[in-house]
Amino acid sequence: LLFMLGVLVVYRFGTYVPIPGINPAAIGEIFQAQGAGLLGVLDMFAGGALSRMSIFALGIMPYITASIIIQLMTAVSPKLEALKKEGESGRKKINQYTRYLMVVLAAFQAYGVSIGLQGAQSSFGPVVPDPGLFFQFTTIITIVGGTAFLMWLGEQISSRGVGNGISIIIFAGIVAGLPEAIAQVLELGRT
Secondary structure, three states, X not given: OHHHHHHHHHHHHHOOOEOOOOOHHHHHHHHHHHOOOHHHHHHHHOOOOOOOOEOOOOOOHHHHHHHHHHHHHHHHOHHHHHHHHOOHHHHHXXXXXXXXXXXXXXXXXXXXXXXXXXXXXXXXXXXXXXXXXXXXXXXXXXXXXXXXXXXXXXXXXXXXXXXXXXXXXXHHHHXXXXXXXXXXXXXXXXX
């Protein structure tokens, strides 16, 4: 349990480390104005990392998406179906494919985030003061690395037998946003 708590502290710390090259005040203002919709839900699953544009901005969502895609593909692809039936060695190979697909999905999503950030403006000025290829490259590397690190942390929790590490990380992200959500509900009820 102490290991799991230590991992969760590392996870929560990482949600406060911003992507290099952004203006945190500008991104905070944008999320405060537009964070009630889909962005707010994604931010909740990422534990507030998306609204702070941290290194864990995508959270563990690319890994979950990759897992779902691979599971659906096992029903369609005879090769993956055969791997699934092989037992432990096949499961390891499918997990390896899931990790590769996670990196690809995270790279595409990180590229979209970098493009979106470069065009964003707030009253504090542009979100990205120095846009360009270098910013895009560092953003993609940082976000993909953060997502891969979260996946690794989840696997470490799972391998220690504490529970499903990915689910625990998602749970920690949701619980971290719970006090703010309760305060917002109470404030809406008061007004």
